[in-house]
Amino acid sequence: MTTPVLDVRGLAFAYPDGHQALFGVDLHVHRGERVALLGPNGAGKTTLVLHLNGIHLAGAGSVAVSGLPVTKANIKEIRRRVGIVFQDPDDQLFMGTVREDVAFGPANLGLRGEALDAKVTEALAKVGMEEFADRPPHHLSFGQRRRVAVATVLAMDPEILVLDEPSSNLDPASRRELADILRGLDVTVLMVTHDLPYALELCERSVILDGGVVAAEGRTVDVLSNADLMRAHRLELPFGFDPVAAAATL
Numbered sequence: 001m002t003t004p005v006l007d008v009r010g011l012a013f014a015y016p017d018g019h020q021a022l023f024g025v026d027l028h029v030h031r032g033e034r035v036a037l038l039g040p041n042g043a044g045k046t047t048l049v050l051h052l053n054g055i056h057l058a059g060a061g062s063v064a065v066s067g068l069p070v071t072k073a074n075i076k077e078i079r080r081r082v083g084i085v086f087q088d089p090d091d092q093l094f095m096g097t098v099r100e101d102v103a104f105g106p107a108n109l110g111l112r113g114e115a116l117d118a119k120v121t122e123a124l125a126k127v128g129m130e131e132f133a134d135r136p137p138h139h140l141s142f143g144q145r146r147r148v149a150v151a152t153v154l155a156m157d158p159e160i161l162v163l164d165e166p167s168s169n170l171d172p173a174s175r176r177e178l179a180d181i182l183r184g185l186d187v188t189v190l191m192v193t194h195d196l197p198y199a200l201e202l203c204e205r206s207v208i209l210d211g212g213v214v215a216a217e218g219r220t221v222d223v224l225s226n227a228d229l230m231r232a233h234r235l236e237l238p239f240g241f242d243p244v245a246a247a248a249t250l
């Protein structure tokens, strides 16, 4: 078996106030996979995500990205390898223009001139935002800002793209357009979401985190159609949504 892009083993973590949020999490994501991380409020999903690029460091256990352990010493390379798109794009966009925001990461890695311009254009093209390069991010719609946030991360050529609630606050058309964009990317994805139809549409495999442990994992269609499992972990499908029928149309 090849080295997983993301290899989380026995990860445990307590916040400084003593609250234990993770109790020994194992999670493996292989190259080219798109995996959904599901679970009720307070399950530990965000806490886990914040370990993937070293914002939190493991209390016990380990996290590695393509074989490189997430440690303080490796933080710069880990942050290039792990691109996190947070729920609020305004946490990631802070420059005067879209172009400057997308250029920020690769410029920090030393890219300059035509190579930098080409990298920015390529990343914006991947999310269909080339025409907005010279616009201030705060003049864009929320959905457009989310796409630019994805581009800022893609410009770093990450090994894994981690998306926190990518469909939140998007209207139905923007939600579908983002799904089309994500499906077209040639990148490994871990997606945290409460939008279960979105998980089904985009991710072959789903992992349920609950109470700081991995409670179940499997093919997304199997997970979502297991009514007892769903109830046990406070996961609810939209009224009338049939995951087996929906999966058949994909």
Ligand SMILES: Nc1ncnc2c1ncn2[C@@H]1O[C@H](COP(=O)(O)OP(=O)(O)OP(=O)(O)O)[C@@H](O)[C@H]1O
Binding pocket: 015, 016, 017, 019, 020, 021, 039, 040, 041, 042, 043, 044, 045, 046, 047, 048
């Ligand atoms: N800074 C903090 N200090 C102490 N406890 C925290 C802190 N941040 C989160 N927690 C606790 O850790 C647990 C896991 O929280 P986390 O935010 O990781 O859950 P989540 O699965 O992302 O939830 P949601 O779906 O609501 O975003 C919760 O019980 C939460 O109250």
